[in-house]
Amino acid sequence: MVRIGQAIMLHRGGDREEARNRFAALWEETDPRTDLFHRCTIAHYMADTQDHPADELAWDLRALAAADALRGDHVSWGEHQLAVRSLYPSLHLNIAAGHVKLGDEEAARRALDKARATLDALTADAYGEGVRAAIERLEKRIADGAASPDGTADGPGGGTDHLP
Structure with missing residues (x-):
């Protein structure tokens, strides 16, 4: 979460490209089966760094898919x-x-x-x-x-x- 926060701060500070690069690296590092909350958060903020509306929407849809997966009966929402x-x-x-x-x-x-x-x-x-x-x-x-x-x-x- 610290690294996600750092990427968010980069984006809010105006460095979209570096934020996008960091979010992309974090996305690759996370496991789509076990890191659903992190993937939801990463995708949610990655959408904001996109230059094209279709790419932004694709990341928003990934965030929603990760959130939906967290709601599944086989997953513990926990904290x-x-x-x-x-x-x-x-x-x-x-x-x-x-x-x-x-x-x-x-x-x-x-x-x-x-x-x-x-x-x-x-x-x-x-x-x-x-x-x-x-x-x-x-x-x-x-x-x-x-x-x-x-x-x-x-x-x-x-x-x-x-x-x-």
Whole structure:
């Protein structure tokens, strides 16, 4: 987790390329059967370092797949149960935002429906309120035509709907 945190700090500090390189190395080092929480976290943040919307969406989908695998009956959630549950609204929001960037309004709406369905996992703190507000903003952008072929996928303040 320390190395994941360091890569996150690099990205937030503006060094996307080095963050992407470190996330890629961490991804290769983790075991897809036993390191599901770490893989979910790595993929979730790796998405933010991508230059192309399709690549960003692919990493968001990997993060969701790792989170879903953690929920399986054969896996013990352990200490990560609350963290993973609270990530679901953001994971689905990020997937919706990716679909908007790619112009797929129907897929974006489905992902937003899933995000809304998991909001009960969030507490009434700044993070939870931020996710709820980002869902509202993205829904408005879609209603305003952001996912149409002529729409501006990123809209005002683009990229703000992709949350940690």
